[in-house]
Amino acid sequence: xxxxxxxxxxxxxxxxxxxxxxxxxxxxxxxxxxxxxxxxxxxxxxxxxxxxxxxxxxxxxxxxxxxxxxxxxxxxxxxxxxxxxxxxxxxxxxxxxxxxxxxxxxxxxxxxxxxxxxxxxxxxxxxxxxxxxxxxxxxxxxxxxxxxxxxxxxxxxxxxxxxxxxxxxxxxxxxxxxxxxxxxxxxxxxxxxxxxxxxxxxxxxxxxxxxxxxxxxxxxxxxxxxxxxxxxxxxxxxxxxxxxxxxxxxxxxxxxxxxxxxxxxxxxxxxxxxxxxxxxxxxxxxxxxxxxxxxxxxxxxxxxxxxxxxxxxxxxxxxxxxxxxxxxxxxxxxxxxxxxxxxxxxxxxxxxxxxxxxxxxxxxxxxxxxxxxxxxxxxxxxxxxxxxxxxxxxxxxxxxxxxxxxxxxxxxxxxxxxxxxxxxxxxxxxxxxxxxxxxxxxxxxxxxxxxxxxxxxxxxxxxxxxxxxxxxxxxxxxxxxxxxxxxxxxxxxxxxxxxxxxxxxxxxxxxxxxxxxxxxxxxxxx
Amino acid sequence: xxxxxxxxxxxxxxxxxxxxxxxxxxxxxxxxxxxxxxxxxxxxxxxxxxxxxxxxxxxxxxxxxxxxxxxxxxxxxxxxxxxxxxxxxxxxxxxxxxxxxxxxxxxxxxxxxxxxxxxxxxxxxxxxxxxxxxxxxxxxxxxxxxxxxxxxxxxxxxxxxxxxxxxxxxxxxxxxxxxxxxxxxxxxxxxxxxxxxxxxxxxxxxxxxxxxxxxxxxxxxxxxxxxxxxxxxxxxxxxxxxxxxxxxxxxxxxxxxxxxxxxxxxxxxxxxxxxxxxxxxxxxxxxxxxxxxxxxxxxxxxxxxxxxxxxx
Numbered sequence: 001x002x003x004x005x006x007x008x009x010x011x012x013x014x015x016x017x018x019x020x021x022x023x024x025x026x027x028x029x030x031x032x033x034x035x036x037x038x039x040x041x042x043x044x045x046x047x048x049x050x051x052x053x054x055x056x057x058x059x060x061x062x063x064x065x066x067x068x069x070x071x072x073x074x075x076x077x078x079x080x081x082x083x084x085x086x087x088x089x090x091x092x093x094x095x096x097x098x099x100x101x102x103x104x105x106x107x108x109x110x111x112x113x114x115x116x117x118x119x120x121x122x123x124x125x126x127x128x129x130x131x132x133x134x135x136x137x138x139x140x141x142x143x144x145x146x147x148x149x150x151x152x153x154x155x156x157x158x159x160x161x162x163x164x165x166x167x168x169x170x171x172x173x174x175x176x177x178x179x180x181x182x183x184x185x186x187x188x189x190x191x192x193x194x195x196x197x198x199x200x201x202x203x204x205x206x207x208x209x210x211x212x213x214x215x216x217x218x219x220x221x222x223x224x225x226x227x228x229x230x231x232x233x234x235x236x237x238x239x240x241x242x243x244x245x246x247x248x249x250x251x252x253x254x255x256x257x258x259x260x261x262x263x264x265x266x267x268x269x270x271x272x273x274x275x276x277x278x279x280x281x282x283x284x285x286x287x288x289x290x291x292x293x294x295x296x297x298x299x300x301x302x303x304x305x306x307x308x309x310x311x312x313x314x315x316x317x318x319x320x321x322x323x324x325x326x327x328x329x330x331x332x333x334x335x336x337x338x339x340x341x342x343x344x345x346x347x348x349x350x351x352x353x354x355x356x357x358x359x360x361x362x363x364x365x366x367x368x369x370x371x372x373x374x375x376x377x378x379x380x381x382x383x384x385x386x387x388x389x390x391x392x393x394x395x396x397x398x399x400x401x402x403x404x405x406x407x408x409x410x411x412x413x414x415x416x417x418x419x420x421x422x423x424x425x426x427x428x429x430x431x432x433x434x435x436x437x438x439x440x441x442x443x444x445x446x447x448x449x450x451x452x453x454x455x456x457x458x459x460x461x462x463x464x465x466x467x468x469x470x471x472x473x474x475x476x477x478x479x480x481x482x483x484x485x486x487x488x489x490x491x492x493x494x495x496x497x498x499x500x501x502x503x504x505x506x507x508x509x510x511x512x513x514x515x516x517x518x519x520x521x522x523x524x525x526x
Numbered sequence: 527x528x529x530x531x532x533x534x535x536x537x538x539x540x541x542x543x544x545x546x547x548x549x550x551x552x553x554x555x556x557x558x559x560x561x562x563x564x565x566x567x568x569x570x571x572x573x574x575x576x577x578x579x580x581x582x583x584x585x586x587x588x589x590x591x592x593x594x595x596x597x598x599x600x601x602x603x604x605x606x607x608x609x610x611x612x613x614x615x616x617x618x619x620x621x622x623x624x625x626x627x628x629x630x631x632x633x634x635x636x637x638x639x640x641x642x643x644x645x646x647x648x649x650x651x652x653x654x655x656x657x658x659x660x661x662x663x664x665x666x667x668x669x670x671x672x673x674x675x676x677x678x679x680x681x682x683x684x685x686x687x688x689x690x691x692x693x694x695x696x697x698x699x700x701x702x703x704x705x706x707x708x709x710x711x712x713x714x715x716x717x718x719x720x721x722x723x724x725x726x727x728x729x730x731x732x733x734x735x736x737x738x739x740x741x742x743x744x745x746x747x748x749x750x751x752x753x754x755x756x757x758x759x760x761x762x763x764x765x766x767x768x769x770x771x772x773x774x775x776x777x778x779x780x781x782x783x784x785x786x787x788x789x790x791x792x793x794x795x796x797x798x799x800x801x802x803x804x805x806x807x808x809x810x811x812x813x814x815x816x817x818x819x820x821x822x823x824x825x826x827x828x829x830x831x832x833x834x835x836x837x838x
Contacts, residue, residue: 208529458677510668
């Protein structure tokens with residue numbers, strides 16, 4: 001199942017929208033919830049029990065946290081000033097216990113489904129090093145769809161209630177809909193309670209404008225996936241599966257192709273997700289913001305998979321760097337290394353925790369861990385060299401805001417991203433190094449080889465034209481032009497001609513049917 | 527209301543656009559003879575006239591089990607799957623009529639599952655499954671635009687010749703065992719279906735084509751009661767009958783089915799296609815066309831077919 005199923009996007013969703021508008025306002029959120037749970041059940045069958053477990057756990061724990069807050073506040077009113085600190089500490093401990101319970105319930109499901117084999121295999125391997133003769137038998141089971149996404153969303157809800165950012169909701173249907181809303185259950189974005197819960201439960205009538213704007217966004221997602229990502233899929237898999245038999249040039253095309261494919265598939269999915277949300281009047285936060293316009297890797301991660309980055313920032317980076325130990329390290333390093341490099345040490349410890357977990361979140365495998373650590377080193381070296389680069393630029397009179405320098409920065413950053421994604425998709429870390437080495441040691445150009453990778457000249461041309469189109473759209477967005485708004489100001493003939501051209505481009509130039517291998521939803525597997 | 531009308535108008539104009547484009551980019555569409563959407567409806571209309579020697583009528587079992595390009599590769603036979611999902615015998619007759627006028631084949635293979643299917647009961651289901659998708663005819667042959675791009679002459683639109691490439695494996699959860707266990711029962715054949723069967727026989731006679739019943743391997747859609755009924759009909763009407771469910775083809779149901787024993791995947795289909803190709807070639811009615819310059823497009827199509835197989 002994919003959001004790109006035309007029957008789902010252009011039949012079931014409009015049908016749901018029509019029914020949604022016809023029924024009374026109060027029942028609309030219930031309809032959305034039934035459809036969302038039905039959607040989950042169709043894909044994951046009885047594993048829906050784990051989604052229910054998540055919903056129930058965060059619902060009751062959040063209520064308990066609120067109840068503890070209320071009880072504490074009531075007691076605080078009655079006691080002397082001197083006792084207040086002690087009571088606060090006592091209740092903080094209680095609250096922490098419940099938060100730990102919530103984390104344990106949700107994370108243990110995630111570990112059981114995603115990491116048991118990986119950890120088991122490594123523990124057995126380690127024991128075998130010490131002389132044990134054990135054979136690990138891998139468990140074979142399917143995970144509930146989107147478990148990596150809804151688990152983080154569930155944890156964010158408990159932690160936000162714990163930190164007082166959100167008040168626990170007494171309405172279990174609202175919490176359930178927040179966690180299971182069908183467009184984002186499979187591949188995110190990982191939204192916060194304040195982002196969508198209110199709108200989801202308001203049951204506002206669908207507006208014609210929202211419907212049209214939403215479907216324009218869905219169409220843009222289809223264009224990215226069908227014309228670009230699906231066309232590249234065979235070539236990318238062919239190169240990664242048989243890299244030994246290809247030249248470095250062909251491997252480079254495969255590596256660039258993978259990054260482009262991943263971006264088009266994932267951001268295209270987000271276009272569909274956000275578009276469907278918009279149809280129902282729900283503003284789902286953006287998950288991408290023209291990442292390839294970023295100046296450096298650090299900025300790239302504020303533009304790519306934004307919701308995951310924010311989650312790690314709020315719930316890993318800050319808690320680690322602002323913890324007692326983190327603060328201690330920062331202050332002692334500040335004394336030893338000075339104000340410029342001292343704080344970097346504490347920050348780097350938090351950063352390495354973020355990237356270790358980020359890599360692991362993507363999957364149980366060494367390639368993902370390596371990928372996470374690679375990002376960490378790139379960000380760290382960016383931070384370390386920044387003062388030096390600043391000095392060099394000043395000496396050479398290079399204006400860092402100059403367009404040429406900005407392009408240079410983005411190109412350099414893009415090349416580093418390509419390398420990271422190479423390891424991300426490689427089957428093993430040594431394969432990643434093997435491919436990387438071959439790129440530099442086997443530089444040959446043969447048009448026959450490039451035409452034999454899985455795309456003909458026509459395919460290359462279409463990918464190029466479509467990428468120029470996506471780049472132009474990105475450039476306009478970067479300049480804060482609201483494209484859909486601008487189109488809506490045109491007269492009906494111009495508007496409709498634009499829409500028809502886009503739909504027909506997807507129908508005619510889409511890479512579907514015999515002779516094409518569509519990309520399976522990449523992030524749904526993470 | 528205004529917005530609803532606007533939306534309806536938008537969709538209607540879209541359908542019109544799609545059909546206009548079909549006319550523009552489908553020069554082979556035989557518009558005068560069959561109407562705009564027919565090339566999509568009857569894929570064989572995209573083929574050159576009088577090149578095909580074997581037509582294979584039937585339902586999804588045909589396009590999942592018999593790949594004409596395998597027959598081309600092994601014996602130089604030109605064949606085509608004139609199959610539709612859940613085809614009824616009335617549909618088979620309609621397809622045959624169109625294909626016969628265009629191709630004049632020497633052999634017509636008919637998969638006998640179609641004679642058991644009730645035309646009346648299937649009417650709505652078949653409309654949903656086969657007719658509605660035809661509203662957007664270009665969706666299946668959208669790659670035809672490549673004919674106007676680089677190396678246009680080498681682009682073959684219909685390289686699979688009606689076969690549906692699927693490599694996915696999904697075996698039955700528990701082994702099904704002998705699904706052809708002998709029984710005394712005979713599967714019922716709806717009465718109207720026999721009239722259409724007679725029409726098909728008449729048409730084959732008129733065009734001097736040999737009609738053969740061939741049932742394709744399936745663990746869930748075929749059994750002994752159907753075999754016996756098909757055998758009886760075949761003997762009543764003097765039709766040759768080959769039941770591939772009883773032949774030793776070496777299908778491994780643990781790895782060569784895509785949907786738990788109902789349909790084969792590419793690997794199973796390759797075995798069936800080569801087995802049937804030998805059987806058809808041994809009739810002595812067919813010629814090996816592999817080295818005939820008139821059939822060069824089949825060699826090009828075979829190369830494209832191999833790529834399609836790899837990508838499926």
